Amino acid sequence: xxxxxxxxxxxxxxxxxxxxxxxxxxxxxxxxxxxxxxxxxxxxxxxxxxxxxxxxxxxxxxxxxxxxxxxxxxxxxxxxxxxxxxxxxxxxxxxxxxxxxxxxxxxxxxxxxxxxxxxxxxxxxxxxxxxxxxxxxxxxxxxxxxxxxxxxxxxxxxxxxxxxxxxxxxxxxxxxxxxxxxxxxxxxxxxxxxxxxxxxxxxxxxxxxxxxxxxxxxxxxxxxxxxxxxxxxxxxxxxxxxxxxxxxxxxxxxxxxxxxxxxxxxxxxxxxxxxxxxxxxxxxxxxxxxxxxxxxxxxxxxxxxxxxxxxxxxxxxxxxxxxxxxxxxxxxxxxxxxxxxxxxxxxxxxxxxxxxxxxxxxxxxxxxxxxxxxxxxxxxxxxxxxxxxxxxxxxxxxxxxxxxxxxxxxxxxxxxxxxxxxxxxxxxxxxxxxxxxxxxxxxxxxxxxxxxxxxxxxxxxxxxxxxxxxxxxxxxxxxxxxxxxxxxxxxxxxxxxxxxxxxxxxxxxxxxxxxxxxxxxxxxxxxxxxxxxx
Numbered sequence: 001x002x003x004x005x006x007x008x009x010x011x012x013x014x015x016x017x018x019x020x021x022x023x024x025x026x027x028x029x030x031x032x033x034x035x036x037x038x039x040x041x042x043x044x045x046x047x048x049x050x051x052x053x054x055x056x057x058x059x060x061x062x063x064x065x066x067x068x069x070x071x072x073x074x075x076x077x078x079x080x081x082x083x084x085x086x087x088x089x090x091x092x093x094x095x096x097x098x099x100x101x102x103x104x105x106x107x108x109x110x111x112x113x114x115x116x117x118x119x120x121x122x123x124x125x126x127x128x129x130x131x132x133x134x135x136x137x138x139x140x141x142x143x144x145x146x147x148x149x150x151x152x153x154x155x156x157x158x159x160x161x162x163x164x165x166x167x168x169x170x171x172x173x174x175x176x177x178x179x180x181x182x183x184x185x186x187x188x189x190x191x192x193x194x195x196x197x198x199x200x201x202x203x204x205x206x207x208x209x210x211x212x213x214x215x216x217x218x219x220x221x222x223x224x225x226x227x228x229x230x231x232x233x234x235x236x237x238x239x240x241x242x243x244x245x246x247x248x249x250x251x252x253x254x255x256x257x258x259x260x261x262x263x264x265x266x267x268x269x270x271x272x273x274x275x276x277x278x279x280x281x282x283x284x285x286x287x288x289x290x291x292x293x294x295x296x297x298x299x300x301x302x303x304x305x306x307x308x309x310x311x312x313x314x315x316x317x318x319x320x321x322x323x324x325x326x327x328x329x330x331x332x333x334x335x336x337x338x339x340x341x342x343x344x345x346x347x348x349x350x351x352x353x354x355x356x357x358x359x360x361x362x363x364x365x366x367x368x369x370x371x372x373x374x375x376x377x378x379x380x381x382x383x384x385x386x387x388x389x390x391x392x393x394x395x396x397x398x399x400x401x402x403x404x405x406x407x408x409x410x411x412x413x414x415x416x417x418x419x420x421x422x423x424x425x426x427x428x429x430x431x432x433x434x435x436x437x438x439x440x441x442x443x444x445x446x447x448x449x450x451x452x453x454x455x456x457x458x459x460x461x462x463x464x465x466x467x468x469x470x471x472x473x474x475x476x477x478x479x480x481x482x483x484x485x486x487x488x489x490x491x492x493x494x495x496x497x498x499x500x501x502x503x504x505x506x507x508x509x510x511x512x513x514x515x516x517x518x519x520x521x522x523x524x525x526x527x528x529x530x531x532x533x534x
Contacts, residue, residue: 013034017031018062114383132366148310148349170307182209184307186210373457419457
């Protein structure tokens with residue numbers, strides 16, 4: 001119906017129909033009427049420019065057309081079927097998004113500045129969230145890790161917060177089968193591995209139930225037999241990464257003899273070290289248990305055993321804590337000289353690995369990064385308000401016609417996408433400068449959780465900070481805005497909004513600076529305090 005019209009008039013008809021959001025039947029009829037109108041004008045001798053000028057803005061014409069067509073039918077929009085209403089909504093949504101994209105493309109400077117501002121805030125937040133997820137939120141890669149605990153002793157009066165346990169207490173705890181499924185202890189050792197080339201290696205000597213605690217199965221070969229914990233240490237289990245790097249993942253390694261610090265030991269198996277804790281061992285050897293306890297083993301004040309345990313499925317950490325507290329209280333009453341003030345307790349393994357102070361530090365960092373994002377959002381909201389003041393006529397007409405504020409939301413989503421790229425570099429930077437003793441930090445990276453986090457921040461920030469211009473325009477009377485002319489002066493409401501944003505931004509900046517100073521002082525105090533254990 002518009003094929004014979006000049007290109008500029010054809011585009012004018014198509015844009016008007018697109019903005020009117022008509023159903024297919026009305027769109028065909030109105031398109032035919034508009035085409036006939038322009039054809040009649042050309043036939044009467046009017047020029048293309050004259051016809052376009054007399055027709056006016058497509059947005060205004062579309063609004064009038066949509067209103068008149070709706071009023072001419074009984075029941076208004078309710079006369080449409082559900083399918084037709086959905087089709088109209090989808091068409092309206094596509095038109096609004098295309099309009100928003102065109103608006104951003106026509107203002108590249110504004111788009112780049114706004115997107116980069118948001119990307120900085122979202123990128124910083126996502127990078128720190130990645131570290132929080134890896135260290136604090138992710139579960140341990142261990143079987144039923146919520147049942148794994150670290151028994152320990154504390155003596156508040158003497159300044160010991162968490163220290164090792166005694167052998168005799170471990171022996172008694174192993175007998176509490178209604179609490180623990182398995183209890184084990186281990187110790188770090190270093191040996192010289194002979195060969196080509198020789199190397200200094202570090203492993204652990206472990207008690208009989210060590211692998212049972214973690215429910216770890218061998219990748220190759222077998223685990224230690226009970227009798228191998230008695231007598232001489234003649235067997236060894238290799239960690240998977242050490243087996244792969246040092247022995248080339250030789251499948252025939254079980255039964256092979258290697259020399260550790262001048263002693264010959266036989267490799268009986270290979271275990272994935274990521275399925276146990278701690279993860280530093282390159283090998284494990286059996287911790288030898290004497291036929292009868294020595295005097296040192298019987299001492300109640302000989303806290304020299306690092307212990308780990310698995311709770312029964314029906315026992316909580318709180319229940320185990322109460323039970324060990326009761327047992328240690330009885331021991332303290334019977335041994336007042338050596339055990340006065342000492343209390344036994346358990347901590348979840350993940351909590352033990354992360355520590356008491358690291359979570360506070362990371363959550364404070366994330367909160368500080370959130371303030372950075374809020375400052376970035378207020379900056380972009382101020383830019384949007386300023387831009388809206390110069391486009392009041394266009395914004396008011398489109399929103400009054402039912403258009404949605406997709407342009408603001410698209411800017412925030414675009415900022416989230418660029419922020420992911422910033423976050424990837426930020427994570428690499430954090431890993432480069434972070435202390436090597438932060439547990440599990442190597443698991444930080446951009447994964448689906450980070451992608452969802454960045455998208456959620458972009459959408460929430462867009463809805464929270466980008467809606468004001470559209471909501472303001474929705475209250476505008478299009479006819480009044482058009483009569484005011486094309487000036488770019490802002491309304492009193494917009495001026496108050498911008499001034500409020502300045503106040504908010506200054507307040508957030510002050511809070512951020514004060515918080516940063518307090519955090520630096522706190523970190524310094526934390527580093528200078530004695531934690532009470534080694």
